[in-house]
Amino acid sequence: MDTSTDHSPGEVMSDSSAVPDGGAAGLSRRDRLRIATIEEIKAAARELLLPPPGGGDLSLRAVAREIGMTPSAIYRYFESRQDLIEALARDALESAGAALRTADEADTHASAFSRAVALASAYRRWCLDHQAEFALVFRDGQRADTLRLDTVAFYSVPLQILLEELRAERVRIPAHTDVVPTVRADVLELAAGLAPEGVEPATIVYLISVWAAVHGFVCLELFGHVPSILDDPEDAFERHVRLVLRSVLEYA
Structure with missing residues (x-):
């Protein structure tokens, strides 16, 4: 019955x-x-x-x-099932953003470099703890349009944190940097919408590329590639993040 x-x-x-x-x-x-x-x-x-x-x-x-x-x-x-999936994806993006904000607020007296490393580590930890949600949000690119505003809101969290460091002059983009590759016009328009007064949209695109280096390692780890070649993925991730951050940004 x-x-x-x-x-x-x-x-x-x-x-x-x-x-x-x-x-x-x-x-x-x-x-x-x-x-x-x-x-x-x-x-x-x-x-x-x-x-x-x-x-x-x-x-x-x-x-x-x-x-x-x-x-x-x-x-x-x-x-519909799609309606439920999109609700789960929105929740996941909000949860990931909250984890990044919490990590950034944990030690406001730390150096800009240390806070950036902590931010990346918090993102990796959230992804490892929420692997199903990670795959739901990031594996299917076709879902990007319906979740566009939610995805932008999530990426705004690490971008705004890095922008605060830039505006406080605790972080600088190297003067010799070829700031951005050729990007789609709508992406540049989106970057312009995120950029605070006095910050060029190209700077936003540059910071997105920095975050992509973090996200890319996490993707490799979650989809099984890093554990198959490295004994200590956590140590490898931190070394990768430190190398990336020192290569693409200068610190006061």
Whole structure:
């Protein structure tokens, strides 16, 4: 006998964000139940993102089964599997950004170089601890358009941290640097939108290339290439980051 329920009643609509702007204060009981159900759905979906035998079957029907909900009821919260996946990806990007901010705020008296190394290490640690979410966000380039604003918001975190160091003159871009390769016009336009007053868009693109060197090593590690050739990936990563940071930036 099917003992699953439809949890709480609600109109059929997509709901990718659990808590609206302004927080939960003043929400009705119905809204609080809806938020709790959305979080329960996403938690079950994250488990199903994991490789088999623990996961691997991320369908709305499978998620509904995990939480004891009828398959039809889950559509009151997410219109489709893609809608749920995008909600998980947005959560992952927010979580990664929060981890970077926490790392940067951990020791504000450290040197700019040490803080940059700590920032990169925090990113690697988040990625290792959230491998399924990492793959969800970064492995499929076709998802980039639907998550464009969320992805920009995430990349803005390390960029803004590095820009603060540049503006405080604790970090400099070497004068002889060939700052940017040829990039698409829309990318340069995006960089212009991120650049604070007085900072050239080309500087943003340069910093993105710095971050790409960090991200690239993490990708190699998570997809199994680094562990197959190095005994100590963590030490190798830190050496790589230090080499990159000393090669592309100057420190006061």
